[in-house]
Amino acid sequence: MSVAEYVYDQDKVSTLLSTVIRNNGNEKANNWLQQRLQLQQQTGAIPQFNQTFTAIPRFTGKEMIRISTTESEQLQALLPSFFVQGWTLDRLARVWWLLQLPVTNKSVYLEVVENLFNAAEMNELAALYSALPLLPWPEEWTARTSEGIRSNIGVVQEAIMLRNPYPAKYLSEPAWNQLVMKAIFTDKPLHLIIGLDERANAALATILVDFAHERWAAGRTLDPMQWRVLVNFVGEANFADITRVWHSVNSTEKEAAALVCAQCHYPPAKALLATDPALQAEIQAGSITWDTLAQKIIK
Amino acid sequence: MCGIHDLTEKDLQPLTYSPAYLNKIKGMRFFDPHVHMTARTTDDYQAMADAGVVAIIEPAFWLGQPRTGVDTFRDYFSSLLGWERFRASQFGIKHYCTIGLNSKEANNEKLAEAVMEILPQFIYKEGVVGVGEIGFDDQTPLEEKYYRAQLELAKEAGLPVQIHTPHRDKKKGTQRSMDIALEHGLEPHMIIVDHNNEETVKEVLDRGFWAAFTIYPFTKMGNERMVAVVKQYGSERIMVNSAADWGISDPLAVPKTAALMHESGIDSNDIHLVTYTNAVKAFAQSGQINEADFDVAANIDQSEKFNGSSILRGGQQPRIDKNTTIIR
Numbered sequence: 001m002s003v004a005e006y007v008y009d010q011d012k013v014s015t016l017l018s019t020v021i022r023n024n025g026n027e028k029a030n031n032w033l034q035q036r037l038q039l040q041q042q043t044g045a046i047p048q049f050n051q052t053f054t055a056i057p058r059f060t061g062k063e064m065i066r067i068s069t070t071e072s073e074q075l076q077a078l079l080p081s082f083f084v085q086g087w088t089l090d091r092l093a094r095v096w097w098l099l100q101l102p103v104t105n106k107s108v109y110l111e112v113v114e115n116l117f118n119a120a121e122m123n124e125l126a127a128l129y130s131a132l133p134l135l136p137w138p139e140e141w142t143a144r145t146s147e148g149i150r151s152n153i154g155v156v157q158e159a160i161m162l163r164n165p166y167p168a169k170y171l172s173e174p175a176w177n178q179l180v181m182k183a184i185f186t187d188k189p190l191h192l193i194i195g196l197d198e199r200a201n202a203a204l205a206t207i208l209v210d211f212a213h214e215r216w217a218a219g220r221t222l223d224p225m226q227w228r229v230l231v232n233f234v235g236e237a238n239f240a241d242i243t244r245v246w247h248s249v250n251s252t253e254k255e256a257a258a259l260v261c262a263q264c265h266y267p268p269a270k271a272l273l274a275t276d277p278a279l280q281a282e283i284q285a286g287s288i289t290w291d292t293l294a295q296k297i298i299k
Numbered sequence: 300m301c302g303i304h305d306l307t308e309k310d311l312q313p314l315t316y317s318p319a320y321l322n323k324i325k326g327m328r329f330f331d332p333h334v335h336m337t338a339r340t341t342d343d344y345q346a347m348a349d350a351g352v353v354a355i356i357e358p359a360f361w362l363g364q365p366r367t368g369v370d371t372f373r374d375y376f377s378s379l380l381g382w383e384r385f386r387a388s389q390f391g392i393k394h395y396c397t398i399g400l401n402s403k404e405a406n407n408e409k410l411a412e413a414v415m416e417i418l419p420q421f422i423y424k425e426g427v428v429g430v431g432e433i434g435f436d437d438q439t440p441l442e443e444k445y446y447r448a449q450l451e452l453a454k455e456a457g458l459p460v461q462i463h464t465p466h467r468d469k470k471k472g473t474q475r476s477m478d479i480a481l482e483h484g485l486e487p488h489m490i491i492v493d494h495n496n497e498e499t500v501k502e503v504l505d506r507g508f509w510a511a512f513t514i515y516p517f518t519k520m521g522n523e524r525m526v527a528v529v530k531q532y533g534s535e536r537i538m539v540n541s542a543a544d545w546g547i548s549d550p551l552a553v554p555k556t557a558a559l560m561h562e563s564g565i566d567s568n569d570i571h572l573v574t575y576t577n578a579v580k581a582f583a584q585s586g587q588i589n590e591a592d593f594d595v596a597a598n599i600d601q602s603e604k605f606n607g608s609s610i611l612r613g614g615q616q617p618r619i620d621k622n623t624t625i626i627r
Contacts, residue, residue, distance in 0.1 A: 051423065120380075120381070121424045153382060
């Protein structure tokens with residue numbers, strides 16, 4: 001039976017996460033989590049709930065989790081774009097623990113979780129933001145997400161920005177644009193932002209072009225991946241900029257410009273791409289994509 | 300990765316300029332168990348990392364300006380567990396803290412009551428290695444009341460206690476601090492008595508407590524005196540810290556003292572004990588210190604996620620050459 005407050009099959013996800021935790025935890029950690037769960041179900045005490053959330057790493061340790069392909073596929077089917085790969089066991093256990101908080105009273109639930117955010121240390125914050133796609137009443141967490149984007153702490157920014165499907169689904173356009181710009185300013189691998197293409201918009205395209213002008217004026221470089229956001233917004237106003245990137249001596253920048261030209265619908269851009277048939281052919285053959293570019297940028 | 304900072308290997312290397320004392324302590328690792336980094340700049344973090352400081356403890360303290368509400372305490376505690384911890388990690392330094400109500404602000408009873416209420420939310424957090432710094436300033440009845448209450452808290456949580464001993468009437472204040480701790484049933488090995496001097500050290504050590512010394516110009520210990528203390532009392536249960544804060548102080552006090560000890564012919568093992576091992580051992584009784592973490596310095600959460608050292612480097616800060624007039 002699934003609970004209406006959740007927008008996915010919460011029971012199944014909770015059970016699956018619990019299995020992954022059990023497979024990764026040692027006996028002591030698993031027993032402790034089980035005891036805490038029983039106690040929680042019996043008493044429903046909030047201080048007990050908070051204390052468990054805080055104490056989790058003391059019992060689970062902080063090893064990187066292993067997850068089987070089957071489990072990973074099951075999770076994808078239940079919650080598309082929700083990733084736990086690369087998480088440490090304490091983070092996974094904390095996210096699972098949040099799913100054990102009763103949703104019988106909405107205001108109590110919101111208050112408890114907001115309090116966890118307010119008193120959280122660095123890794124607790126990362127776990128809380130990682131859990132956003134799993135929380136009930138998803139529309140209630142948008143202000144909190146925007147607040148998290150303002151954080152200066154790298155692991156917190158990453159928990160929200162990278163491989164997290166929540167922001168693309170629920171943030172307003174200004175908040176989304178702030179997320180993308182903050183990711184650029186803090187050197188995040190942009191291709192790991194879920195919804196980067198789908199949530200691209202004209203306002204963001206303009207902000208990015210202005211940003212490029214600032215960087216160029218200062219004699220600084222840009223992440224070539226940012227041009228990807230312009231794909232559906234190439235026109236007279238920014239074609240000179242795309243052309244400038246195309247003429248860059250840096251091959252990743254030129255490839256980025258070429259990909260924009262190949263994917264946009266602006267005829268002069270198509271003509272520009274045609275001036276380099278070899279590059280055009282590589283894009284057509286799929287040997288240059290945003291993913292291959294991302295790999296080059298990371299190296 | 301490419302982007303805003305465009306770091307190269309060169310940007311991450313220590314500065315070519317290095318003070319002569321650094322040669323004497325080359326390759327040594329230091330643990331500064333008392334330093335108020337919220338009051339310090341990134342230059343200090345870089346200098347500390349270059350001098351071999353791998354981990355620090357930031358005790359909760361007062362801020363120079365008295366606080367008027369519990370929320371500013373909450374935010375301060377959160378910043379010790381959040382932003383400051385991350386800031387340190389950017390320089391490869393592992394940041395721990397102790398959490399407590401300091402003695403000065405214990406004198407504001409209404410505020411102190413409110414702070415006591417929120418302390419249990421913080422002392423169980425990851426990386427909280429003790430209750431501190433607590434104890435006496437003016438040795439008022441209110442200071443005693445909250446000192447006692449926090450000793451009980453530490454006992455319940457199984458955490459070490461970091462005791463601030465007073466500037467004025469120090470000897471008596473130090474004795475009282477120890478008497479009261481024993482009265483509450485705490486074991487001396489769980490108590491780090493801080494800011495010792497030549498007058499207090501003997502009794503602290505004789506009674507089985509840890510004796511910490513703060514190398515802080517003008518008001519606390521000088522490091523020449525510290526050398527003499529170690530020559531006289533040895534290295535057992537003694538540790539050195541900087542307590543650097545917003546006053547005239549020196550975040551390099553621990554490595555500098557190690558260099559001076561080396562110059563003065565103190566055995567390397569003893570130097571290692573008083574500038575690293577003893578502090579690790581005392582505070583590791585919290586169960587919250589893992590020396591292996593010093594090497595990965597808090598970047599553990601992002602280290603393997605994207606398969607490549609370039610991402611790890613993304614969390615690090617580029618070096619800036621301070622000897623040029625050009626700023627880029």
